[in-house]
Amino acid sequence: MKTLLLGTALTLGLAGMASAEGYKIGISNTVQGNGWREEMVCAMKAEALASGKVESLNIAHRNTDAAGQLEDIRNLIQAGVQAIVVNPANAEGINTAVKEATDAGIVVVAVDQAVTEPSAYILSNNQEQYAYLGAKWLFEQMGGKGAVVYMRGAAGAGADNDRDKGFKRAMAEFPDITVAQEVFTGWQQDQGKQQINDIIAAGVPFQGVWTSGIDNVIVDAFVESGAPMVPIVGADNAGFVGQLSSVEGLQGAAVTNPGSVGGAGVALAIQILEGKAPAEKTVLVDPELWENVTEEGKAKLAAAANPNLSPEWPVSVSVPGWTTYTMDQIIACKGPGE
Amino acid sequence: MRRWIEANAWTLGLAVLLAVLLLATKVIQPGFGATGLDSLARAALPFALATVGMAVVVIAGGIDLSVAAMMAVASVTGAVLMAGAGDGQALLAVIAVLALGIAMGTVNGVLIVVTRVPDIVVTLAMLFVWQGVALLILNAPGGGAAPWLRAMSAGGVALPGLPQGLTDWLPRGVVFLAVVTALIWVPIRRSKLGLRLYAIGSDPLAAFRSGVPVGQTRIAAYAICGLFAALGGLSVTMSTGIGEPIPGPYLLASVAAVVLGGVVLGGGRGGILGPILAVFILRTVRMDLTMLSVDPNVAAIIEGTIMVAVVMFGAILATRGRKA
Secondary structure, eight states, X not given: OHHHHHHHHHHHHHHHHHHOOSEEEEEEEXXXXXXXXXXXXXXXXXXXXXXXXXXXXXXXXXXXXXXXXXXXXXXXXXXXXXXXXXXXXXXTTTHHHHHHHHHTTOEEEEESXXXXXXXXXXXXXXXXXXXXXXXXXXXXXXXXXXXXXXXXXXXXXXXXXXXXXXXXXXXXXXTTEEEEEEEEOTTOHHHHXXXXXXHHHHTOOOSEEEEXXXXXXXXXXXXXHTOOOOOEEEXXXXXXXXXXXXXXXXXXXXXXXXXXXXXXXXXXXXXXXXXXXXXSSEEEEOOOXXXXXXXXXHHXXXXXXXXXXXXXXXXXXXXXXXXXXXXXXXXXXXXXXX | OHHHHHHTHHHHHHHHXXXXXXXXXXXXXXXXXXXXXXXXXXXXXXXXXXXXXXXXHHHTTOOOTTHHHHHHHHHHHHHHHHTXXXXXXXXXXXXXXXXXXXXXXXXXXHHHHHHOOOHHHHHHHXXXXXXXXXXXXXXXXXXXXXXXXXXTTSSBOOOTTSOHHXXXXXXXXXXXXHHHHHHHHHHHHHSHHHHHHHHHHHOHHHHHHTTOOHHHHHHHHHHHHHHHHHHHHHHHHHHHSSBOSSOOTHHHHHHHHHHHTTOOTTSSOOOSHHHHHXXXXXXXXXXXXXXXXXXXXXHHHHHHHHHHHHHHHHHHHHHHHHHO
16 A cells, blocks of 8 residues: 555656656755855755746755765766756866766856866856955055955865966056965865964064955954954955944955856856857856945945845845846745745 | 575665665656666765775774775875876876775774774874875875776776677676775685684684784774775776865765674674675665755755664664574
8 A cells, every 4th residue: 555655656746747847957066054155056046946947956965075076967967957057076076977968968057166178168256356356456455565464265276276366466466565474264264263363463564454255254353353454355245244334444345256156057057958058158257346445335335235144145146147036035045846 | 595595684685775776766767777877886986995995994893984084195196196197107006006005004003903092093083194194195186097097987898798788787887896896805705814804803802812813903904994995095086087185975974884784883793795785775865866856955864864774674673583
């Protein structure tokens, strides 16, 4: 009897899957429990739902390495998805599975970071421009001279390498700017805070801090230690954006690095499935800079701040021109059929 | 025959479970076929090799928490040595990595035997040491892998004398796993060393009084584990084409597969085939959950629940069998 029931349920379920219309899209992500990545996954779900063209999402979302992502992508191929949107663990390590997917006629879109496999589309935030915009603003605030603390991301990560290029480009334009200290925060809040505390305690003179997105804890360190505030550049994480309007004496700028690029990736995948492939295989989303020293900048910061967002989420919850979901939809974090 | 079935009941049960799961996969996804088996085998390979290494140590009454970190060291060493190297050099690199694995395992074993600090403490400490070593060798993913090595785990095999249609269904990853495991484990199992491994696992004191060199055997167990960890690390590099210094999720997965595979955590009982089947079962469950688009956070809970349920079910069966 039990088997009969189970069999009927299974058959009905399968029949249900076959009769529904729309695309079946796979998602692969290898970092779980990080605010930026969670926003990315929610943006993917929200965009799939808002488009009305996606029947189901198969989401492989766990903490793993490139070998695990190979497994996930191959499982998605087996699941019969028509497109895969992937945040690659590594630019080269997952190429074989990406090639297998595109050979099987599956559209592959890499978001956030690039893959070197040429058959994949890449939709990424322009990380070089991200660093350049923030660094240039910072160096101007410092009056074009002085020493800067350069707090990078994770050593060897693709995004960190690209940001380093942008930072160096800005450095070249300001010959009187020097680097007081260069550290890798690993994009870890606790590590970054320890590092800035050490730098403050060591008494190294510096006139500005550039961070690769580990920003609110840096402001906290200045407030807690009572050290004189210097201009600080960070990302558009809700916590830091809030500090830019609330912390006394803080001059700073948030550069947008939307996690919602995941939603844009789903939008791009749908476009390609509909036969509207972009001319270039790589699409870069350009960042914006919101500072708190001019009235115009303050207005932008005030508009971006959103008390409903988790403090670790970037406040830029949509990518203009790409995503179509509403604020409520991304916060709800529900995909098709949920 | 009946005795053989009774002796291998657990392994046979796992084989049946795997077959049922594969059938279920076919029901969920009617298109599941040779390529599906191939990707399953490729995904299982690093897990299976780590599990075999762990199983040997557990059979000998120990545990090695540094297995995933040793894999990372092997993976980055292989990738660095093979980057831009010719085929011949790559072969030397592979041999060097395997030797390195044995050396790392020996260090673990010697530390445990000489210092008499519990194995769980020593290998936990060594986990951090090997992690640091891996990052020193390569601080970010990189390096390369020889094309012939990468081809060894991909696609079907061509075996002479068998029709192509049949061999297409046999993934190269499975053949690779079977060959290396048989080459290393079968001779050991049949030798005095194999008997000693089981002896020190069941009762080290009795083994000692029977003249078994307990310390040496323990070191050998860790060295074998190191060798399989090196093979596991190489298999990661084989599938990704790069070396990754941050260890993957192989430690807990290997302990889970060893337990699910019927090896008793106290040592002395169990085999190698059971844990390998358990690895394939766990990978198939993961594949099915992805295909069914189960919420990924729920999927992890389901995986854990299945594991506990199977082990509990097996324990109940075993107690009943003993009473009867």
